[in-house]
Amino acid sequence: MRKIQLYTGLALIALVIAAGLVSLVWTPFDPIRVTADRLLDPGWPHLLGTDAMGIDIISRLLIGARYCLIVGIISVSLAAIAGVPMGVLAGLSGARSGWVDEVVMRVNDVVYAFPALLLAMLLAAVAGASTVTAMVAIGVATIPAFARVARAATLEVAASDFVLAARAAGTTKWSIAVRHVFPNIAPVVGVQASVGFAMAILAEAALSYLGLGTPRGTPTWGGMLRDAQDVWYTQPVQALWPGLAIALAVLGFNLLGDGLRDVLDPRLREVR
Amino acid sequence: MTAILRAAGLSRAFGSFEALRGIDLEVCKGQRLGIVGESGSGKTTLIKLLAALDQPTAGQLWFAGREITGLPERGLGFLRSSLQIVFQDPRSSLNPRMKVGDIVTEPLRSKLVRRELQGVDRKERLREVLAAVDLPADSGDRYPHEFSGGQRQRIAIARALAPKPEVLIADEPVSALDVSVRAQVINLLADLVDKQGLTLLFVSHDLMVVRHLCDSVVVMQSGQIVERGTTAAVFSAPRTDYTASLWAAVPRIKV
């Protein structure tokens, strides 16, 4: 039952996606407009109650799922699009012209050493805190993770007999990257993307919470957590809902990552 | 006869470990050379150098009269596709994510290959080589994992034949296969080499097969060639104890 992780992860993610999709067409109440029904306890018609601005919590959670997915998709795509080609280039040139590998990986080390938080603060200072600056900061900060994973996987593929055979067939380095390397490192990159997705959700929540991401008033889960802090001593349950939503989404993507790793492991595949 | 492959003082070190030490070798057109030796003696390292898939740490190498040592990849077009390799294990020598048709015709799509291949109809050539190795005509649309080990090695052989090479190198081509299909694959290779007049370099530790397939043989030990000559001479009167011991290790069936 190795696949249980995979399926649990997929189920949790499906839940987040479903919430995000539903929020496009319907929420029980207006998720933005301030009302006088403030800090209601769970009950009817506000099943999970309302927050300090009198907004229905379920409605905010549904919209938050959308933001969470958008942030994940954009920042992971950014990191993968920049990081994977870098890693493949480094891995493929590693054997022959070591200096390309050296340069690419040292640049990555520098990015890696630069705290994402500092980057987010810089971006927020320059362009104003927004979801976009948060996504860019998270994306850039995770480029090295993708580059490293891609490089390691590329080194493995480049040493394989089918790449030797391709070279013996006169296939150019470019075609080897496209035909042989990318398709064979895709599973590993997929695992990294899944784990990166979880990290991005967490990071965006943290940045929003610190006021470095999505501005106040936008119904993100991180923003809800920040708002809940103001009423922490009187109504701690307000922090529970967004906290739970973040935890489940992060868990979902981490489980998916682990599950994929098991399912796609080539050493396990041949023995099917 | 003219030498198509020539090596002089070829050495390859991995760090401080010398995997090959001063190999001198000449292979003539149409020759069938067996390369034998115990595991770790440097056979695979040698053929990777001969195929310009690796750089020697010392020594020189010529293919068809032209020196190839130190040539950049784009200068090797005349060798690529004139020299093809069948690797030991088809599970690792065939890209699991490519269709068999794309695998087999890969040598024909190279921008580096000899000019006469540029006009070849790939579909037609695919049909020809699949037929030549006795694979079903529709194999091209399938993936390697859908085939058995013996069939996969036939795919690898088809790929090697696709660009009409002059030299075929086979690195223990059946040692990763089921015993039951080994003879078939060996006979297929022998047939193809005969029909197409290929120059063959055949790496093996199965001396019976080398005797059956090759006209000459070199014996390797710890990165050096310790004995060479015609197959008949080397096997009937081995000059070193090492060769004699390799030969003695072959199981023989009493009739």
Ligand SMILES: Nc1ncnc2c1ncn2[C@@H]1O[C@H](COP(=O)(O)OP(=O)(O)O)[C@@H](O)[C@H]1O
């Ligand atoms: N890339 C490499 N790095 C380090 N050592 C290697 C490498 N390739 C081969 N060797 C070593 O060189 C020796 C010869 O290997 P190989 O040519 O594969 O032998 P054979 O094919 O005769 O079994 C072995 O001891 C092997 O460990």
Ligand SMILES: [Mg+2]
């Ligand atoms: Mg070997």
